[in-house]
Amino acid sequence: KNEVEQSPQNLTAQEGEFITINCSYSVGISALHWLQQHPGGGIVSLFMLSSGKKKHGRLIATINIQEKHSSLHITASHPRDSAVYICAVSQNTGNQFYFGTGTSLTVIP
Amino acid sequence: NAGVTQTPKFQVLKTGQSMTLQCAQDMNHEYMSWYRQDPGMGLRLIHYSVGAGITDQGEVPNGYNVSRSTTEDFPLRLLSAAPSQTSVYFCASSFSGLETQYFGPGTRLLVL
Numbered sequence: 001k002n003e004v005e006q007s008p009q010n011l012t013a014q015e016g017e018f019i020t021i022n023c024s025y026s027v028g029i030s031a032l033h034w035l036q037q038h039p040g041g042g043i044v045s046l047f048m049l050s051s052g053k054k055k056h057g058r059l060i061a062t063i064n065i066q067e068k069h070s071s072l073h074i075t076a077s078h079p080r081d082s083a084v085y086i087c088a089v090s091q092n093t094g095n096q097f098y099f100g101t102g103t104s105l106t107v108i109p
Numbered sequence: 110n111a112g113v114t115q116t117p118k119f120q121v122l123k124t125g126q127s128m129t130l131q132c133a134q135d136m137n138h139e140y141m142s143w144y145r146q147d148p149g150m151g152l153r154l155i156h157y158s159v160g161a162g163i164t165d166q167g168e169v170p171n172g173y174n175v176s177r178s179t180t181e182d183f184p185l186r187l188l189s190a191a192p193s194q195t196s197v198y199f200c201a202s203s204f205s206g207l208e209t210q211y212f213g214p215g216t217r218l219l220v221l
Contacts, residue, residue, distance in 0.1 A: 041214065088152070096168075
């Protein structure tokens with residue numbers, strides 16, 4: 001069973017393009033998290049959100065609780081944005097996180 | 110602050126050997142967790158702890174043990190390594206199970 005589904009699995013974009021990564025989930029959540037995993041393997045948290053929209057630099061994350069869907073947008077993409085982006089949810093009934101399989105983004109100069 | 114540290118970075122084991130993956134954090138986080146990451150699959154929770162002396166199983170606990178004697182440390186023990194345990198292991202910590210997690214750099218484990 002997959003509590004968290006992401007799309008697309010792979011994405012190639014030209015530098016400057018607007019990018020959208022989607023995440024759907026099937027469990028009740030307390031929050032949704034977007035993570036970034038660099039080619040070297042390190043994982044960092046980008047956003048935690050439970051409603052509405054958050055923005056940090058060129059990154060925007062939105063969530064629709066009713067539809068159980070979130071999107072991560074990257075404006076004016078740059079090669080340094082190349083990474084795997086992972087959606088995760090913290091379930092509202094316990095202490096467990098569930099992760100999507102990630103979206104591998106490559107931005108070509 | 111060092112954040113979350115993991116040792117070793119890479120390890121090769123033979124089937125049946127045991128070992129301990131170390132994880133430490135200096136942020137006074139109560140919640141700590143261990144994940145494994147396999148190709149084509151999302152991170153999967155092995156064990157987690159909500160504070161010193163308290164641990165619980167995650168999604169894939171078989172073959173692994175944990176203990177939490179201090180707030181800072183959360184070691185993961187492989188009792189008898191199997192090739193199916195070849196993976197990349199991440200330790201993470203946060204103030205609670207609902208908050209932003211901070212991840213260690215990972216340990217690559219190869220079981221032959």
